[in-house]
Amino acid sequence: MATKNLSVYNLESVPAANGMKFGIVVAEWNYEITGALAQGAVDTLTKHGVDEEDIIVKHVPGTFELPLGGQYLAEYSQVDAIILIGCVIQGETRHFDFICAGVTQGATDLNLKYNKPFIFGVLTTDNEQQAMDRAGGKLGNKGDEAAVTAIKMVALQKELK
Ligand SMILES: Nc1c(NC[C@H](O)[C@H](O)[C@H](O)CO)[nH]c(=O)[nH]c1=O
Numbered sequence: 001m002a003t004k005n006l007s008v009y010n011l012e013s014v015p016a017a018n019g020m021k022f023g024i025v026v027a028e029w030n031y032e033i034t035g036a037l038a039q040g041a042v043d044t045l046t047k048h049g050v051d052e053e054d055i056i057v058k059h060v061p062g063t064f065e066l067p068l069g070g071q072y073l074a075e076y077s078q079v080d081a082i083i084l085i086g087c088v089i090q091g092e093t094r095h096f097d098f099i100c101a102g103v104t105q106g107a108t109d110l111n112l113k114y115n116k117p118f119i120f121g122v123l124t125t126d127n128e129q130q131a132m133d134r135a136g137g138k139l140g141n142k143g144d145e146a147a148v149t150a151i152k153m154v155a156l157q158k159e160l161k
């Protein structure tokens with residue numbers, strides 16, 4: 001089955017995001033990738049009505065630190081949702097497996113601990129080309145997907161509160 005383009009979505013399915021506030025935590029590892037993902041997320045948020053001043057962008061050393069960086073934003077800022085941006089590329093050892101497991105469990109735990117959307121904007125790839133393809137390449141930008149997901153989850157929570 002063909003891999004989905006991460007930047008292709010039904011625009012009408014995305015609620016207006018005016019007034020919503022977002023945090024974005026960006027891993028510095030593979031920054032040529034994560035920087036592009038973060039820019040895609042910011043561009044998509046603003047396209048759907050978010051003011052740039054309502055987007056807080058912070059950086060952490062690596063993907064393993066994303067959950068704690070997200071927790072800092074949840075504790076010390078007033079954002080409605082937090083997007084975690086990282087790129088883990090398989091190396092020679094099993095380190096890849098442990099980073100991916102740690103960020104996945106960490107992000108999952110934060111969603112439930114804070115009753116707030118923490119969006120998994122992390123690429124976990126076999127090689128750099130797969131990452132490039134998903135950071136503004138032929139398969140779109142995972143940052144776009146993460147931003148749309150964040151908007152939809154914030155809108156859902158506002159609807160139900
Ligand atoms: N290999 C990658 C890493 N490794 C660093 C870890 O994320 C972490 O910062 C370190 O283990 C110290 O706790 N990080 C990535 O984001 N991507 C990688 O491919």
Ligand SMILES: CC(=O)[C@@H](O)COP(=O)(O)O
Binds near residue numbers: 088092094095096099
């Ligand atoms: C995913 C990683 O931590 C990776 O870059 C480390 O490479 P290696 O497994 O070859 O040490």
